[in-house]
Amino acid sequence: MDFQTAVFYFFSTVLVLSALRVITARNPVHAALFLVLTFFTAGGIWMLLRAEFLAIALVMVYVGAVMVLFLFVVMMLDINLDRIREGFWSYLPVGAVIGLLMVIEMAIVLGGKYFGLEGMPAPADPGEGYSNTKELGRLLYTEYVYPFELASIVLLVAMIAAVALTLRKRTNVKVVDPAAQVAVKRDDRVRIVSMRAEKD
Incomplete structure (x- = not known):
């Protein structure tokens, strides 16, 4: 080994x-x-x-x-952990069936040659200088550039829609206006007061 x-x-x-x-x-x-x-x-x-x-x-x-x-x-x-554990036994049969199906699928995939099932041939070794990241980038930006751009536009629309659906305008919230803060002058905010000194 x-x-x-x-x-x-x-x-x-x-x-x-x-x-x-x-x-x-x-x-x-x-x-x-x-x-x-x-x-x-x-x-x-x-x-x-x-x-x-x-x-x-x-x-x-x-x-x-x-x-x-x-x-x-x-x-x-x-x-509450006790409440979570209450429904464990009721979901156990469904989980057991799904787990059994996954085990059968993995056994077929890994042991297909023992059951007389011929799968896809193993790919040839590409060599030491091969980079699958470079190959993936080449495929994404050459042959699949339009589906890639379409998927990015769909995700952008979904993100904008999620922001638009959850946006709520509130009238009683104090907001800060950066333009008004930049345009303010010192005389508008600071006032120098001359006071007489008091004697004890």
């Missing part, structure tokens, strides 16, 4: 154990921390598969932004 295979098995073991702790931890903060470990380990496995862009995006977006915000919200809220 070479070093890369050993690292893969180590990361895979940590990934599976941390994912199990996400769904079995009783404390939501502990579950969120185990989810951070799961995302970080998945990023390490993607780095082994030479998917550097996906690994960095996973760590930066999910670990660095989404999970930090989630942890902040969970720690700010006063969560």
Whole structure:
């Protein structure tokens, strides 16, 4: 067994154990921390598969932004753990069925050759100088530039619509006018008063 295979098995073991702790931890903060470990380990496995862009995006977006915000919200809220645990057994059959389907799908994908299912051939090794980030950028800005720009416009419209829907104009709120602050003169704000000195 070479070093890369050993690292893969180590990361895979940590990934599976941390994912199990996400769904079995009783404390939501502990579950969120185990989810951070799961995302970080998945990023390490993607780095082994030479998917550097996906690994960095996973760590930066999910670990660095989404999970930090989630942890902040969970720690700010006063969560009643007893009330959360009440519905656990009622959702257990549905969760078991979904988990069984996921195990069957993964078994078909990973062990397809043992069941007589021929999958797609493995891609050839691109070599040492290959960069999937560069290739992804080349595809995005050449062949898929119009869908990429269309997706960015859709996201921009959605962001503007979200701001417009939640915008409320209030009349009783004091606002600051920067133009009026810049145009003010010293004589308008400061008054020098000459007072006589008083004797004790």
